[in-house]
Amino acid sequence: MAIENPVIPDEQPLTPFHDLDHYLSIPRVSGLSLSPDGTRLVTTVATLNGKGTEYATALWELDPAGQKHARRITRSAKGEAGAAYAANGDVYFTSARPDPENPDEDPVSALWLLPADGGEARVVLSRPGGVGSVLTARNAGSVFVTAEILAGSADEEDDARRRKARKDNKVSAILHSEYPVRYWDADLGPGQPRIFAVEPGEDKAAGKPATVDATAPLVLRNLTPGAGPRLREAETVTSPDGRTIFTSYTKPLARADSRSILVAVDVASGNHEVLLDREGISYFPGPVSPDGRTLLVVSESDSTPGRAPEVKLHLLDMSGSADGACLQPLAHDWDRWPKPAAWLPDGSAVLVTADDDGASPLFRISVPAAAAEVSVTRVTQDAAAYTDVVVSPEGRSAYALRSSYEFPPEAVRINLQTGETTRLPAPAERPACAGRLERIAATAADGSRVPAYLALPEGASAESPAPMLLWIHGGPLGSWNAWTWRWNPWLLTARGYAVLLPDPALSTGYGQAYIQRGWGSWGKAPFTDLMAVTDAAVGRPDIDAERIAAMGGSFGGYMANWVAGQTDRFRAIVTHASLWALDQFGPTTDASQYWLKEMTGEMALDNSPHLHVEKISTPMLVIHGDKDYRVPIGEGLRLWYELLSKSQLAADQDGQTPHRFLYFPDENHWVLQPQHAKVWYGVVEHFLARHVLDQDLPLPSDLGL
Secondary structure, three states: OOOOOOOOOOOOOOOHHHOHHHHHOOOEEEEEEEOOOOOOEEEEEEEEOOOOOOEEEEEEEEOOOOOOOOEEOOOOOOOEEEEEEOOOOOEEEEEOOOOOOOOOOOOOOEEEEEOOOOOOOEEEEOOOOOOOOEEEOOOOOOEEEEEEEEOOOOOHHHHHHHHHHHHHOOOOOOOOOOOOOEEOOEEOOOEEEEEEEEEOOEEOOOOEEOOOOOOOOOEEEEOOOOOOOOOOOOOEEEOOOOOEEEEEEEEEOHHHOEEEEEEEEEOOOOOEEEEEOEOOEEEEEEEEOOOOOEEEEEEEEOOEOOEOOOEEEEEEEOOOOOOOOOEEEEOOOOOOOOEEEEEOOOOOEEEEEOOEOOEEOEEEEEOOOOOOOOOEEEOOOOOOEEEEEEEOOOOOEEEEEEEEOOEEEEEEEEEOOOOOEEEOOOOOOOOOOOOEEEEEEEEOOOOOEEEEEEEEOOOOOOOOOEEEEEEEOOOOOOOOOOOOOOOOOHHHHOOOOEEEEEOOOOOOOOOHHHHHOOOOOOOOHHHHHHHHHHHHHHOOOOEEEEEEEEEEEOHHHHHHHHHHHHOOOOOEEEEEOOOOOHHHHHHHOOOHHHHHHHOOHHHHHHOOHHHHHHHOOOOEEEEEEOOOOOOOHHHHHHHHHHHHHHOOOOOOOOOOOOOEEEEEOOOOOOOOOHHHHHHHHHHHHHHHHHHHHOOOOOOOHHHOO
16 A cells, blocks of 8 residues: 655656655655564654655554555654554554644643554543653553653642743753753753653542543653653663563763663562663663563673774573673674664574674574573575564564665565565555665775775766765764665766765774774774775776765764865765864763763874865865754854865955855754755755766755855
C-alpha cells in the first residue's frame, strides 16, 4: 500500500533526485516495534505536509509474514511517534494531537493507547509538561514513561501550577548550578527528566480504582524523585517482568566533568541501587536476558589526549555486588564497537550491530556458560546498515530497518539461521537512484587501507569524465555506511557530479587502531588519508581531476576548513556547522567536558584551521545555524570575518569576495525544516556550479535575491 496523497509536483522528473520537491516528498521510515506474539510490526512514517514546511509522522502496521500490505493505523495533523507494544498487544504512543474528550485543552505530547482488539486511539495520560518516551515490560502489564518536572515541584499538581505561572508571567529564565546548560539545540531546564510508572488511578464516577480499559486517565508514580538532572540523555531498559528499571545516571565530577554510572530502580519500592560506578568508565544498560537474570552492559572508557575511547560489552549477573565483581567481559577480543539490539529468546546469544568496513551488519554473539568460548558470527552479509532490531518470539527471525547508500530505511525480515533478508511490504517504494555506487580504496603513507564509496552519475566515462565532490563525514567517530537524508549524494549525481565518500582515520568499522591513528592529530592522518583517497579517485579515467570540490559538516566541516588552509587543489569548498578556532570551540561547545579531554591546549592549536587562514585561496561557502549548540555560531561568525579580512580572497575595496555565508537564524547543527533543506541544496548547487563547472545557476527565489 502506498502513502496516500503524497505532496509532489505535477511533472515527473527522471528520478526523485532530479527535483528537490520530489526528493523532499519521499516518505521517511523510522523505528520498529514488534507485538509480543510476533504477528504485528509497527513503524513510524514521516511525510511532508501540504505546505511543504514540516514533516508529519504517523504509525503504520507491517505484516511480519510479508503477505499483507502495509496500512496506516493513526492519523492527525500533529503526528504520532514512539510506538511501544504492551504485553497484551495494546500499542502505546505519544502525540500532541488534541484530545477529543477535552478539545479546549492546550495540546501537549500525551500518552495514547491503541487497543489490540481494534477501535479508536484514546488519551490515557496527559500532563502540562508533556510525556517523553514510552517503555513497556515484555512479560507484564507494566508501562513506564519519561517526563520532565520543574525541579521545585512537590507533585504533579504543584508542577502544573508552577508551569502555568511561568507561562502566564512569560518567564523563560533558567537558573543553573551544574554543567551542561544546553545540548545540541535545546536549552536544558528548567524541567528535569524523571522516570514514572503508569498506574491505574481512581475512577471517581465509580469510586474505585480505574483500569487500563476504563475511560478514566491513568496516573503517574515518580520512581526517580531525587534524580535532579542525572537522567538527561539517559539510556533506560526494563526487566521482562517489569519489576526493575535499569538506567544510566550522569554522575557529576570535579571541574565540571561527568561520567555515566549504572543504576537499578526497584519499581515496587522506588529504591535505587548503584550497580556500576568506576573511575574513567561510563556504563549504559543493554537489554535484559529473557529469564531476567543477566543484564547486557555497554562500557565506554574516557578519552585522553593520547588515547581514544574504547567501547566494550559485558554481562552483569543481577546477584552481583556493587563493586562490579560479577561483571563478565563479552567478546572483548572483537575489534569493533557493538551496539546491543536484543537477546535470543532462549538466552543463548545476543544480537548486536556494529560498523564494519562500510556497512553496519547484524552480528550474533554467543553467551557462554562458565568458561565456554565466545563466538561472534556475522548474520547479515550485504553491505547495508541495520537498526531497530527486534526478535520473533520463537527466535528464528529478526526484524530490522535496513538502509545503505542505494536505498533509504526499509523494514526487513532476517532469517537468523541463514542470514537471508526479505523486504517486507512497505508504505512506499524505493526511490530510483541517479547513478551507480562503487567501493574504492587507497593506501596511506603508513600502509593503512583508506576505503571509500564513490557515487557516479550516469554516463561517467573516459570520454565524458565527471567533476567530483569530496564529502567528508562528521563525528569524527563514524562511517559513511547508511542512508542519510541530509547528505545525500544522489542529489548531486543527478546534477552530473561524482561524489566521493571516504572513511579516513578516526572512522569506525575498521578497528581500534584505525581510530587511534588520527586521535588528537586531526590535521595529520585524517587529512593525508583524505588526500590519498582523493588521488585514487581522480586517477580514474571517468573522473575529471581538474574539476573537484570538497564539502563537509561538523567534523567534516572542520576538515574542509583544514583542507582549505593546506592545499589549493579544490575549486570550491563548502563548510557546514564547522569548527574553526579550536581554542575558542572547546570551552563554548555544549559538551566541553568531553572535548577538553581529547586534546591539550597545545594539540588544539597545532590542529586549528584558523591559524592558516592567510593561505586560503579557494572560494568557500560557509553555512551555519544560529541554534547550533554543538558547534556554536561563533565558529561560523569568526570564520566568515577572517575569510573576508585575512584570506587570499579577502573582500576588496568595494567589499566584494567570492566567499559566501548561508546563515539560518532558526536551524541547529542540521538543517531540519524542509523549505530550508531546499534552500541549502539550491545554494550549494549554485556555488559549486559557479566555481567547479563555470556555470551560473539561479539561486533559490525564496532568498529574495
